[in-house]
Amino acid sequence: METINNQPEPHYWEKMRLVADVLRATDATVVIIAHEDPDGDAVGSTLGLARALRQLGKEVWWIVEPPRFLRFLPHEDEYHEPVDELPEDAVLVVLDSGDRHRAVGAPVEGFVINIDHHGSNSRFGQIHIVDPTKAAAAQMVKDLIDALEVEWTEEIATPVLTGLITDTGNFRFGNTTPEVLETAAELVGHGVKLAELTDRLQWRPPQYFKLMGMVLSTVQFHFDGLAVSAHVTRKMTEEAGSTEEDSDDFVGVIRYAEGSYVAVFLKEREGATKVSIRSRAGVSAQNIAVELGGGGHVPAAGATLEGVSLEEAYPRVLAAVEKELKRAGFLG
Numbered sequence: 001m002e003t004i005n006n007q008p009e010p011h012y013w014e015k016m017r018l019v020a021d022v023l024r025a026t027d028a029t030v031v032i033i034a035h036e037d038p039d040g041d042a043v044g045s046t047l048g049l050a051r052a053l054r055q056l057g058k059e060v061w062w063i064v065e066p067p068r069f070l071r072f073l074p075h076e077d078e079y080h081e082p083v084d085e086l087p088e089d090a091v092l093v094v095l096d097s098g099d100r101h102r103a104v105g106a107p108v109e110g111f112v113i114n115i116d117h118h119g120s121n122s123r124f125g126q127i128h129i130v131d132p133t134k135a136a137a138a139q140m141v142k143d144l145i146d147a148l149e150v151e152w153t154e155e156i157a158t159p160v161l162t163g164l165i166t167d168t169g170n171f172r173f174g175n176t177t178p179e180v181l182e183t184a185a186e187l188v189g190h191g192v193k194l195a196e197l198t199d200r201l202q203w204r205p206p207q208y209f210k211l212m213g214m215v216l217s218t219v220q221f222h223f224d225g226l227a228v229s230a231h232v233t234r235k236m237t238e239e240a241g242s243t244e245e246d247s248d249d250f251v252g253v254i255r256y257a258e259g260s261y262v263a264v265f266l267k268e269r270e271g272a273t274k275v276s277i278r279s280r281a282g283v284s285a286q287n288i289a290v291e292l293g294g295g296g297h298v299p300a301a302g303a304t305l306e307g308v309s310l311e312e313a314y315p316r317v318l319a320a321v322e323k324e325l326k327r328a329g330f331l332g
Contacts, residue, residue, distance in 0.1 A: 004286065006119035006298070009131035013147075016140075019113055019127055020147035023053060028089040031061045033105035034137075035097040037248070040166025040201070042096045043070045045137040048160035049093065050078065052150040061087075063105030067245040072200060073159050086110055096137035098295045100124045115140050119286065120295030132297065135175040138163025142183055154191030161187040165198065169252070174280075174299055204246070211240035215250050221257070226330055227321050228257040231266040231310060244269070251276040261330060262288070262321050266313055273305045273313035283328045291320040 009015070023030060032050050034042035043066045050062040061080040066073065082105045086092060091111050094100070098118040100108040114125035117140060119132035134140050138160045145156065164184055168176045171184070188194050214236045220229050232247045240246075244267070251265035255278040262283055267274040275292060277285040278300050285301040294303025305313050325331045 004119045004290065004295075005121075005130070006132045008133045009129055012129065012131055013143075015127065015129045016143055016147050019115070019129065019144060020149075022091065022113070022127070023058070023093075024056065024148065026058070026089075026091050028091055029059045029061060029087040030091045030093060031063060031083075031086060031106050032093045032095065033063050033097075033103050033108075034095050035102045036104045037245075038064050038066060038096075039248070040070060041136045041138050041163040043067075043073060044159040044161070044163030044166070045095045045141040046093075047074055047078070048138065048156050048158075048163070049095070049141050049144065051153075051156045051159070052145045052148060055150050055153075055156070056148065061106075065105075067248065068205070068243070069201065069203060070162070073162060082106065094125065095141065098122065115144070118295055118297065120290060135173075135177065135180045136163045136167035138167070139180065139183055142187070152190040154193075157187040157190035157192045158197060161192050161194075162197065162201065165201065170198065175297070205242075207240050207242040208246045211237060211242040211246055212250065212253070214240060215247065216253075219254060219257075221260070222318060223322065223325060223331060225257075225259040226325055227262040227264065227318070228254050228260040229264045229266065229314075229317075230254050231268065231314075233268045233310060234270070248276075251278055255280075261328075262325065264288075264317055264321060266310055266317065268310040269304075271307060273308050273310050274302065275305065275313065275317055276302045279324075281328075283324055283330070287324045287327070288317075288320045291323065292317065 030053055032046045034046050046064050050060045053060050063080050093113045094103045095115050097103040098121045112125035114128040116130050117132055117134040117137050121130040142160050215230050215232050218230045255263035261281050263278045265276045277288050279285040284298045286296050286298045289296050289301035289303045292303035
């Protein structure tokens with residue numbers, strides 16, 4: 001089970017300035033990666049930092065493959081293919097990844113800078129800045145770019161704001177603090193077209209809606225409605241003419257079931273089941289995820305059950321949910 005440390009990062013600004021000094025001083029390639037199945041925060045934070053470092057004249061390999069709804073953010077020439085070996089003396093920056101084994105795109109070795117906001121982060125790397133009081137890795141990258149003293153542009157600010165928007169649920173989640181809103185206001189002030197960005201982030205292909213209809217037919221309520229679940233199978237995805245990533249935000253649909261404190265969405269994969277969890281009102285999605293071998297935040301977390309079928313996953317997930325509901329005082 002992972003160790004969870006939800007305390008603020010000590011000496012946050014000293015460590016952030018140290019990272020800025022390292023990045024400014026290096027003449028080596030800076031390789032930037034994030035976690036598997038990158039979301040808006042992973043894509044936005046990494047892309048924003050890559051653009052800021054390129055403005056400083058650094059050689060940057062941005063190795064992140066965005067999901068379809070985020071492919072409008074990067075330019076085609078900004079991608080770098082995944083690598084099995086790092087350039088000589090490279091500085092590797094890992095963003096928004098709670099564990100070195102969840103980071104993809106390049107081997108996590110050599111000089112590693114780990115910047116993350118997950119309390120379950122394993123604190124790997126030569127320098128790590130882990131602060132779960134921050135709403136998003138993008139919020140931390142905004143601080144890093146300020147420390148780098150890079151001139152802000154719309155091109156840099158737009159992906160960074162994307163990370164904030166997506167990890168706060170369009171500023172609806174409990175992690176939307178005054179600091180988050182102040183940061184967002186600063187980024188908009190740097191030229192981000194907020195209305196256009198928030199509209200574009202909601203675009204989905206036609207097959208998404210066909211798949212959503214199938215998924216909603218799987219909705220079940222548990223523990224007298226305290227928990228809600230749904231799932232997607234590989235067959236459903238195939239029949240809808242869809243892709244796996246189209247179901248990534250369906251947990252955000254079922255989480256609004258009236259009377260529920262936990263929402264779990266199970267996704268069938270080849271040889272595994274991925275579980276996404278959302279919670280509210282003192283119930284910890286993080287605790288549930290850690291019980292299942294995963295991690296994340298108190299309101300939003302996830303896990304992947306390797307070698308476990310969808311049918312086998314349900315009782316394990318519901319047992320973890322029941323345990324957390326009891327801990328939180330909702331079940332006797």
